[in-house]
């Protein structure tokens with residue numbers, strides 16, 4: 201029954217997609233569908249293409265669009281010999297000429313814009329660049345879900361346009377949704393920060409932006425749901441050591457408890473697969489408790505495909521199999537063994553050559569069934585069918601050159617940077633600067649003329665950079681001095697920068713990090729500004745005539761307590777890495793064309809934090825016996841430079857809770873048992889401390905409405921962060937956790953009402969040390985912002 205219903209849905213959508221219909225066969229004719237002048241892509245099941253290569257398309261049932269995808273991919277795979285099959289299992293899928301199946305490059309990247317990092321996509325005279333949005337950590341700081349989705353939509357539009365022009369792929373291995381467990385990790389720039397829920401929410405929105413075809417978001421049969429482009433959540437899992445004091449990801453064995461796994465490391469991936477319906481997941485280089493992630497049946501087959509029901513394929517990180525053999529030396533593996541193990545574990549596609557090179561032998565030696573290969577190939581071809589690789593996807597045919605780097609897309613890159621920028625300090629309301637009152641500006645520091653630094657890694661070629669220097673030059677007479685570069689190895693150029701500051705009405709210092717300090721394969725060893733940067737900033741601030749504004753470019757937090765406490769530095773902005781329009785976005789904020797509302801997606805720890813624990817220690821909770829503090833705002837109770845969620849505005853907001861449910865009564869049936877929970881010594885434990893959430897069948901929601909009043913003098917956006925805190929007394933659980941957030945725009949003097957609805961289990965549950973998800977009874981606390989308002993929510997288990 202279910203199958204019949206879904207087929208009907210499939211056809212009703214399909215018939216509106218395909219142009220011509222001929223006795224049940226709905227195919228496009230030509231390889232160059234020329235609606236936009238220069239299209240250049242292959243539609244596999246094009247009759248004229250088949251006749252051109254001397255084949256009769258009627259002989260190939262996999263090209264019969266009247267058949268369901270599962271029947272078509274079975275037909276395709278059944279036609280291949282073993283030798284042909286294994287040649288399709290690498291990112292450079294060879295194709296099968298005798299079947300009219302062309303080659304395909306699976307590897308493209310689109311982390312924050314279409315990138316040329318993967319070989320499937322490139323730039324040339326036809327498409328010289330694509331819109332380069334801010335690296336994800338800054339966009340995350342906007343806490344604006346519609347922005348995250350809209351960026352995904354724009355990136356997929358540019359990707360489709362490039363595909364039409366023969367310059368791009370259809371399968372993009374983005375986003376990176378690893379939780380930033382430690383401030384030293386080099387890849388924080390690629391991610392949405394340290395909170396698993398926020399990271400998951402980012403993943404859902406970005407993935408839906410990339411993948412969803414308008415009008416088909418709620419397609420009945422998810423295995424044939426059309427895809428705009430295919431997205432991939434990576435790197436699964438517990439991947440967050442790149443290269444730290446000689447420990448690298450190719451050798452690292454992450455020791456992770458099941459509790460941390462469920463609560464932190466897997467959570468964003470679960471949200472990405474279940475709620476984002478992503479069509480691919482990438483397994484990571486590292487081992488987890490001894491087993492390489494890409495060879496772990498429990499993590500891949502049982503969890504991603506089984507429990508979460510992935511509609512798509514699992515791909516390795518590039519050369520993961522080689523890493524398994526030569527790095528991890530797992531079970532003294534050979535390429536044949538590694539390939540067999542990974543296939544059996546559920547890894548479908550190898551970014552690399554091990555599958556193509558070794559799986560034929562693995563089958564012949566009896567180490568893996570051909571069926572495993574067939575199943576993987578079917579996953580791959582269904583994704584390509586959903587993308588229109590076989591039948592075309594006419595709704596996108598009109599996309600071309602004009603749709604890449606359009607003015608609208610470039611404006612969205614600027615908007616993303618503005619929305620993400622975080623105001624960290626604004627003594628005496630120095631910002632915004634009134635541009636009418638200034639004539640001379642000193643624009644100094646290593647990032648004052650930043651260009652490539654603004655787009656970070658996994659970037660493409662941008663449409664056009666607007667550096668801070670370009671942007672600030674529009675506001676007055678600018679004196680530019682670099683002071684020193686990011687590494688700032690000496691003081692030789694500091695003096696000229698001081699001279700510039702002495703004469704200017706306002707001094708803007710652009711400092712911070714770049715990829716030479718924090719990057720893939722490069723973790724930090726400290727949290728300070730590099731070299732003489734601190735000295736440079738202090739010396740310039742000391743002599744400046746006008747107010748000093750410090751702008752920090754970085755992904756990870758930096759210990760800038762010196763600047764926070766320096767009265768000569770009036771204002772501090774964190775601008776992440778702000779993308780191709782970064783200079784303009786920063787100027788918009790500095791001169792008050794935009795009121796900043798971004799919030800830090802990461803805790804900024806004091807510098808000594810990293811002396812207290814090694815990057816390689818995976819637990820989130822403090823380890824008292826070793827003196828290790830906890831990690832992230834959920835488990836770290838020490839002082840911070842700036843906390844997670846921090847961010848000021850040029851106006852002020854206050855909150856009033858209008859209506860809120862104050863208690864939830866859950867009636868336990870005979871077969872639902874109270875579970876014990878560990879309470880801290882001396883704390884009173886309720887008679888029924890908790891219940892196992894999996895045991896409960898009824899769903900319970902709670903909701904409240906909050907009135908946000910803008911009590912200041914400027915319009916502005918406010919991020920409402922909602923946390924839950926478990927009843928006090930429960931041992932070794934999080935201090936609080938984000939359960940939801942919304943960004944709302946409120947005009948000066950006005951109010952907006954914002955409604956939140958939460959699922960009790962998802963929002964109040966805790967993962968205990970057994971990795972069970974438990975709902976504690978007692979008085980939970982709901983907190984908005986940094987305890988701006990709080991109210992209790994009583995859970996009664998009766």
Ligand SMILES: *[C@@H]1O[C@H](CO)[C@@H](O)[C@H](O)[C@H]1NC(C)=O
Nearest residue numbers: 219220227228229230233248
């Ligand atoms: C396909 O080819 C036929 C015959 O050459 C032609 O009549 C028809 O217009 C073509 N359809 C498309 C969509 O190009």
Ligand SMILES: *[C@@H]1O[C@H](CO)[C@@H](O)[C@H](O)[C@H]1NC(C)=O
Nearest residue numbers: 238239240241326365366367
């Ligand atoms: C179309 O693709 C072919 C093969 O990849 C290439 O040789 C040709 O230059 C492309 N044409 C255009 C207009 O991009």
Ligand SMILES: *[C@@H]1O[C@H](CO)[C@@H](O)[C@H](O)[C@H]1NC(C)=O
Nearest residue numbers: 251254255256257258259260
């Ligand atoms: C292609 O095959 C179909 C079905 O076998 C047949 O009817 C048709 O005549 C063939 N066309 C050509 C050009 O050989």
Ligand SMILES: *[C@@H]1O[C@H](CO)[C@@H](O)[C@H](O)[C@H]1NC(C)=O
Nearest residue numbers: 344346347350917943944945
């Ligand atoms: C959120 O982002 C959208 C763009 O998708 C933007 O139009 C909107 O103004 C943003 N909301 C706030 C409150 O800033």
Ligand SMILES: *[C@@H]1O[C@H](CO)[C@@H](O)[C@H](O)[C@H]1NC(C)=O
Nearest residue numbers: 522535552553554556557558
């Ligand atoms: C894989 O096979 C190709 C083609 O035979 C060969 O050039 C390459 O060296 C092989 N690589 C490995 C790692 O086996």
Ligand SMILES: *[C@@H]1O[C@H](CO)[C@@H](O)[C@H](O)[C@H]1NC(C)=O
Nearest residue numbers: 648649650651652667669680
């Ligand atoms: C700013 O950077 C751009 C791009 O690297 C460079 O062309 C330009 O000369 C720089 N401007 C100054 C004043 O150094």
Ligand SMILES: *[C@@H]1O[C@H](CO)[C@@H](O)[C@H](O)[C@H]1NC(C)=O
Nearest residue numbers: 683684685688689690691692
């Ligand atoms: C001083 O540092 C700059 C980079 O900021 C570098 O170009 C220069 O070579 C250094 N000079 C000396 C003497 O080391």
Ligand SMILES: *[C@@H]1O[C@H](CO)[C@@H](O)[C@H](O)[C@H]1NC(C)=O
Nearest residue numbers: 627628629766767768769770
């Ligand atoms: C702010 O202004 C007050 C009063 O003019 C002054 O005393 C104080 O030093 C100023 N603070 C800073 C950080 O500039």
Ligand SMILES: *[C@@H]1O[C@H](CO)[C@@H](O)[C@H](O)[C@H]1NC(C)=O
Nearest residue numbers: 822823824828829830837838
């Ligand atoms: C903070 O955490 C540490 C490490 O677990 C613990 O020893 C200390 O008592 C905690 N401090 C407070 C104030 O809770």
Ligand SMILES: *[C@@H]1O[C@H](CO)[C@@H](O)[C@H](O)[C@H]1NC(C)=O
Nearest residue numbers: 853854855856857909910911
């Ligand atoms: C919010 O601000 C308004 C106007 O200043 C004030 O009347 C109201 O009491 C404030 N509400 C809260 C909850 O602080």
